[in-house]
Structures are given as C-alpha cells and as structure tokens.
Amino acid sequence: MSELHEILDTPTPEKTAFIMSFLSRIYEHFRSTGSVRTDIPDMYEVLLRAAIPGFALRKPEEHPRYYRYSPEEEIREPALNGHDLALIFQHCRELGLEECINQMIGRILEEIDTMDMKDFPTSILPLLEDLLSDIKKGEVNAERFKRLFQTGLAKYIVTYVSDEPKQLKWSRELTKCNGDYRGYFPGYGATKLKAGTCQDCRQMNVFLQSPTETVWRFPAAEARRKHLINKLSDKHECFTTIEKPHTPFSLVVTKHKRSMDEKHRKWKARVSEVKGHLQSLEGRHRILDNVLHERYADIMAVRVKNLRVEAGQAVEGSNDRSEHTQAGPSQVAGQKRKAAVVDLTDD
Ligand SMILES: [Zn+2]
Structure with a gap:
C-alpha cells in the first residue's frame, strides 16, 4: 500500500x-x-x-x-x-x-x-x-x-x-546611440567605444521620453534622417514619414499605440x-x-x-x-x- x-x-x-x-x-x-x-x-x-x-x-x-x-x-x-x-x-x-x-x-x-x-x-x-x-x-x-x-x-x-x-503615458524607450554605442571597426578585430554622443539621437530621445509629445519634426539632410530611422525599432512604437515641402526635408516621427x-x-x-x-x-x-x-x-x-x-x-x-x-x-x-x-x- x-x-x-x-x-x-x-x-x-x-x-x-x-x-x-x-x-x-x-x-x-x-x-x-x-x-x-x-x-x-x-x-x-x-x-x-x-x-x-x-x-x-x-x-x-x-x-x-x-x-x-x-x-x-x-x-x-x-x-x-x-x-x-x-x-x-x-x-x-x-x-x-x-x-x-x-x-x-x-x-x-x-x-x-x-x-x-x-x-x-x-x-x-x-x-x-x-x-x-x-x-x-x-x-x-x-x-x-x-x-x-x-x-x-x-x-x-x-x-x-x-x-x-491602459495607455498611461506616451513615454518610449530611448535609442541606444548615446554614449554606449559601440561601432565595429574593420581591421581592429573587435568593437571599440565610439567617442562622443550623437546630438541627433539625444534630441530624438527627448521626444521619445516625453510622456506627452506624440509627433516630432526633424529637418535635416538625408544621412542624418536615415541614422535616426535606423535607430528606431518596433519597441519604440513609432512610424516615420518624410515631409518634403521645404529643404531640408523633415523627418516626422509619430508615436502610435497599435500594440496597446x-x-x-x-x-x-x-x-x-x-x-x-x-x-x-x-x-x-x-x-x-x-x-x-x-x-x-x-x-x-x-x-x-x-x-x-x-x-x-x-x-x-x-x-x-x-x-x-x-x-x-x-x-x-x-x-x-x-x-x-x-x-x-x-x-
Ligand atoms: Zn545617433
């Protein structure tokens, strides 16, 4: 038993x-x-x-x-x-x-x-x-x-x-370009710390972090706009468009709440x-x-x-x-x- x-x-x-x-x-x-x-x-x-x-x-x-x-x-x-x-x-x-x-x-x-x-x-x-x-x-x-x-x-x-x-606030995660960005440099074999911080990412991070701002415009040349677009991923829950009435064109980043x-x-x-x-x-x-x-x-x-x-x-x-x-x-x-x-x- x-x-x-x-x-x-x-x-x-x-x-x-x-x-x-x-x-x-x-x-x-x-x-x-x-x-x-x-x-x-x-x-x-x-x-x-x-x-x-x-x-x-x-x-x-x-x-x-x-x-x-x-x-x-x-x-x-x-x-x-x-x-x-x-x-x-x-x-x-x-x-x-x-x-x-x-x-x-x-x-x-x-x-x-x-x-x-x-x-x-x-x-x-x-x-x-x-x-x-x-x-x-x-x-x-x-x-x-x-x-x-x-x-x-x-x-x-x-x-x-x-x-x-509930969507409590509009704050989003920051992009990873500030300070801790490690670039890969061919020839050196390893990654090394990229000196300095990117001003553009800092500006965008202010917008991303904001609990109230939902749209942000950034007039800049193509290379700088592309850099920011590349830094955004799904987790930031934003979509981007380009506004073309004036030069330089503006990158427009808009926060969305599709996942919510x-x-x-x-x-x-x-x-x-x-x-x-x-x-x-x-x-x-x-x-x-x-x-x-x-x-x-x-x-x-x-x-x-x-x-x-x-x-x-x-x-x-x-x-x-x-x-x-x-x-x-x-x-x-x-x-x-x-x-x-x-x-x-x-x-
Ligand atoms: Zn950057």
Missing part, C-alpha cells in the same frame, strides 16, 4: 486526470449494477485518500503552439474533466467521506493558482455546474461550496482576464468569453447568487479589481499587468480536450 501512496504522491496532472476518471467511472459502474459491496467503498476510500495529496491540474504550456515551427501537433494529455470531480463529490457524500470533499476543495483552490487557465472551462466549470444542479435539487447545502465558487471564480477572473490594459490597441482588443475578448461562461453557469438554475452571495455582482460583471482580495492577490496600482495574463494568441487553438472514456457498460 505504501507503494500506491508513493506513486500517487508525486503530483502530476496526468495521474490526477487518470485516477479521477477511473474512480468516478468504476464507482458509477458498480452502483449501476447494484453490486456496491462493503469492500468496494473501502477500496474507493483508500484510492481517493491516496490521490488527494498529489491532486494536480495542468500547468500552462511552456512553449505555446504559436512559437513552434514544427507543423506536427504535439499531443497533450487531456485535461481533467470537471464532471468526473462532480461525480467523486457525489460518491463521497454517498459514502460519508465528507472530509475528503473538504480536502479536495482545498487542493482544487490551491491548484487553480497555477493551472493553465485555458483548462478552467473543462476542469472546473463542469464541477460548478453539476454542483449547482445538486444544490437546486436540494441534495447539497450551498453554504458548503461557497468558498469553492467565490474564490475559484475570483481566481479565474483575476488571472485569466487581468486588469484592463491590440492588447485592449484581446482583453475585451477575454472579458466577453468569461461573461459567456458565467452566464451559461447561471443558465437554467438561476441560483448562482445563493452560492456567490456578496461576490455575485463583482463576479458576474467580471470586475477584476474588486476581486483581487478574494483571489488572494495583493491589490496593485493601475499598472499594465496584461503581460502577466496567461491568455495568448493560442487561446482558441484546438486543444485535445476529449476525456478518455472508459466504457464499462458493454459486455
């Missing part, structure tokens, strides 16, 4: 998905055939208790799909199916293993902190959905699952949606995605407010800031935290979400 504990002890999402799927289906099978004898519940309890400490959910992919060159799909083990968890909760109630339910809620809430939030609709929402229907039927007490609903959904919203990205607009578009898409999930959770039962209580309004309206404390995250300033979100371009990329089906009903 200690071997079993050793195997299950090391948390891996695959083992968790396997054992939860196995337990939920095997018990359903024995129950449906009416052969739940004393030794079956005992075995169930031993297996479940051994599995709880190592309960783990899938973590975000280290190298998301869009970074990969390989055209072949990497096969990921399926995420844990939330309906399996709901069945296990039912079995625990039936077998009087109330304490196991509490332990599992604790582990689920811990794992939500580090899980791949793209799995939330597969692994957690179905559990909440099934619990709501059991609450509606009067089979379980809503109060008991209040924390799972409140904290679980708050964590999901705060981590997955994250704060609204793009971040904002993605953020809005995440908000409506989450709202959609919450509305379908509310769905036919209309009893979500019985479990969410004082958090109901903030959760349903996806108010990230108001949910930070509930989610166990420190309240931060209005920094742009959108970099920290787990959502990425692969958000809708086809994931292998089919849970393994063990069909025990056929003979």
